[in-house]
Amino acid sequence: MLTLKRWLAILSILTVIWIITILICLLHGTEPITLSDAIRIFWARLSSGMAGASDVSRSTILLEVRLPRVLLAGLVGGTLAVVGVTLQALLRNPLADPFVIGISSGSALGVVLSLFVGLNVSYWGLSPLPLFGFLGGLMTLFFLYRLSHVHGKVFVQTLLLGGVILNSMLSAVIMFIAYMTDADKVMGIVYWLMGNLGSPDMKALTIVAVYSLIGMAVLFGLGRGLNLLALGDETAVTLGLDAERTKRIAFFASALLTGAVVSISGLISFVGIMVPHVLRILIGPDHRLLLPASVLGGGIFLMTADMMARTLISPTEIPVGVITALCGGPFFLYLLWRGKMKISNA
Amino acid sequence: MPALYALKEVGFRYGLEWVLKGINLTIERGEILGIIGPNGSGKTSLLKILARQQRPVEGDVRFESTSLSAISFRGLAQRVGMVPQEHPVVFPYTVLEVVLMGRYPYLKGWAFESAEDHRIARASMERMGVERFSDRMFSELSGGEKQRVIIARALAQQPQILLLDEPATFLDLHHQSQIYSLLGELNRDEKMTIVVVSHDLNMASQLCRRLLLLKEGRIARLGTPWEVLTEKGIEEVYHCRTLIDSHPTTGKPRLTMVPD
Numbered sequence: 042m043l044t045l046k047r048w049l050a051i052l053s054i055l056t057v058i059w060i061i062t063i064l065i066c067l068l069h070g071t072e073p074i075t076l077s078d079a080i081r082i083f084w085a086r087l088s089s090g091m092a093g094a095s096d097v098s099r100s101t102i103l104l105e106v107r108l109p110r111v112l113l114a115g116l117v118g119g120t121l122a123v124v125g126v127t128l129q130a131l132l133r134n135p136l137a138d139p140f141v142i143g144i145s146s147g148s149a150l151g152v153v154l155s156l157f158v159g160l161n162v163s164y165w166g167l168s169p170l171p172l173f174g175f176l177g178g179l180m181t182l183f184f185l186y187r188l189s190h191v192h193g194k195v196f197v198q199t200l201l202l203g204g205v206i207l208n209s210m211l212s213a214v215i216m217f218i219a220y221m222t223d224a225d226k227v228m229g230i231v232y233w234l235m236g237n238l239g240s241p242d243m244k245a246l247t248i249v250a251v252y253s254l255i256g257m258a259v260l261f262g263l264g265r266g267l268n269l270l271a272l273g274d275e276t277a278v279t280l281g282l283d284a285e286r287t288k289r290i291a292f293f294a295s296a297l298l299t300g301a302v303v304s305i306s307g308l309i310s311f312v313g314i315m316v317p318h319v320l321r322i323l324i325g326p327d328h329r330l331l332l333p334a335s336v337l338g339g340g341i342f343l344m345t346a347d348m349m350a351r352t353l354i355s356p357t358e359i360p361v362g363v364i365t366a367l368c369g370g371p372f373f374l375y376l377l378w379r380g381k382m383k384i385s386n387a
Numbered sequence: 388m389p390a391l392y393a394l395k396e397v398g399f400r401y402g403l404e405w406v407l408k409g410i411n412l413t414i415e416r417g418e419i420l421g422i423i424g425p426n427g428s429g430k431t432s433l434l435k436i437l438a439r440q441q442r443p444v445e446g447d448v449r450f451e452s453t454s455l456s457a458i459s460f461r462g463l464a465q466r467v468g469m470v471p472q473e474h475p476v477v478f479p480y481t482v483l484e485v486v487l488m489g490r491y492p493y494l495k496g497w498a499f500e501s502a503e504d505h506r507i508a509r510a511s512m513e514r515m516g517v518e519r520f521s522d523r524m525f526s527e528l529s530g531g532e533k534q535r536v537i538i539a540r541a542l543a544q545q546p547q548i549l550l551l552d553e554p555a556t557f558l559d560l561h562h563q564s565q566i567y568s569l570l571g572e573l574n575r576d577e578k579m580t581i582v583v584v585s586h587d588l589n590m591a592s593q594l595c596r597r598l599l600l601l602k603e604g605r606i607a608r609l610g611t612p613w614e615v616l617t618e619k620g621i622e623e624v625y626h627c628r629t630l631i632d633s634h635p636t637t638g639k640p641r642l643t644m645v646p647d
Binding site: 042043044045048129130133134135265268269271272273275276278279280281282283321322325326327329 | 435438439440460461463464465467468469471473474475476477478479480481483484485487488489491492494497499500544
């Protein structure tokens, strides 16, 4: 049961863990940095804007390489998790996720197409890639919605299956485009598709942050509505919700968020399934708490996964999508296995 | 005062097949209306139209002389409670959380449920005898327990009109009779208007002041139990023979199946 006190307490605890995770991730890497070094570097930057001569290289690593990357991981993880929570409520299925139902691939195709036809220029300092990602994701979602929408009802099984099929089709198109592209560009696309947080410049990070924060703010307003939609559209209506309108807003915001993160970090799978599932067990299913908590939880998870990607076989880096898929695949199978056990025991 | 509900030439279809056609019906304040009829005769569709879960394909539905689609969802949810036939809840909500959702139509902005909301939810759970389940997962309850929790949620809406779709289906005899006496009590003491879809013609006969008998999406008969439940009328609609006599204690019509 959710009260304001419990809401504040849980979100405060998660925020503290989130900050500690950022710190740990900042300190670990190919070049280890101690906490006292880090504090000195931050202090130097804050007080004079200058680092001492001996700290220059560490200062660059910490502030210009690691900090943007860790923040990006936090943002991308949080976004994927909050979209997962939303889609799971909308589709009433705990296995839904932007990756599984093909929105991520749709976004990726949007981005790849815009790169292919050479639209990777910036207007007024803004890269249009997140926008193409958004459009690709939105078109995928719209198509799926039309496919599964019959007589005013969404057939969830159709939508899920359609998404899985669409996902492979879109991936095939992306692979085809990658195949047709110059050999030197291919590696870049493939590496990006594997899910990779790179080391973004602050400008790219800011753009994605703006898109994401808008989408998150919209979703946070839908907490009660998603609780009702989890009971079914028809019941939601009799408990005072304009279900169609709420669903449209939620789908739209989900596409915006997915497009934004895919454009910068490629396809990172399973964050949207694992994080919401674990959080539901820990803090319950109330979306007023689950939505903001998943932003923090998803961030904690992906920052940690990315730290592993950077350090496991350092100095070589593993794409973070490989790490999340290797954690997430078995987790997904475990959920299915447990579901099977439940059914056979019933 | 205008009628609570006024339906004029209402028709509804899924795809090409008409489920309801030419429904003219007024529902007055404080009545108990039973909707009966064979499987697929359109009972549930009619109830869903009253609950605004489905929009009629043709015709006009008015709620206190305002068009039903012009009323806000919140506003309607403060007046009309609905107990559906199925309760698909996939996430691990507790019983208390499910019942508290009955208070959502009253919550404003970002607010959480107040102490008053909790009091009302507890009271409706006690009324349905489900307060001891309050911290259990809704999805782990039995069919009958779920049914009672959902009725508690509808009561937490503090509605003036209660719509119920087969409320006694999963219940044992004790809880069946409990539900029907509760409905009678709500109607008598709290002047709640009740519309109930039921397959149990005997219960409908005992409980309802008026019965609406549907056949293939059209109104076959509408009137008091004695007017609607006739041996000839039942045979026309259900294609089976029954014997109808007077219930020994209530004096309402009583049906007995007669084997062919």
